[in-house]
Amino acid sequence: VRKFLFSRGMRYKLHSKLSSKPDIIFSKNKIALFINGCFWQKHAGCKNFVVPKTNTAFWEAKINENVERDCINYKKLIELGWKPIIILECEVEKNVEVSTENLFQQLKI
Numbered sequence: 001v002r003k004f005l006f007s008r009g010m011r012y013k014l015h016s017k018l019s020s021k022p023d024i025i026f027s028k029n030k031i032a033l034f035i036n037g038c039f040w041q042k043h044a045g046c047k048n049f050v051v052p053k054t055n056t057a058f059w060e061a062k063i064n065e066n067v068e069r070d071c072i073n074y075k076k077l078i079e080l081g082w083k084p085i086i087i088l089e090c091e092v093e094k095n096v097e098v099s100t101e102n103l104f105q106q107l108k109i
Helices: 002-007 056-078 088-096 094-109
Strands: 022-025 029-037 083-088
Touching: 002 094, 029 056, 029 088, 029 094, 056 083, 083 088, 083 094, 088 094
Parallel strands: 029 083
Antiparallel strands: 022 029
């Protein structure tokens, strides 16, 4: 994703002082990009999200905490005037060209 954005002339930062820790930020336009793993963000119905068969209670609690924390962080960003954009691991895996082109269209300002 970073390589594609850079090749399209998009300049970004990787490290941010935002508490939500986005993967990529476009500070000039206040856009925070999150590339979420389907397992860690509980992408229901996705082949990449399967609750482990051992220590299931721990993993369900951990994953649910991740989802809750992310929702809170996205709301905080919006309140601060930022636009969070979320893309999922499986979207990129299915067709990197289409998913990155869709992302590029969202980022056009």
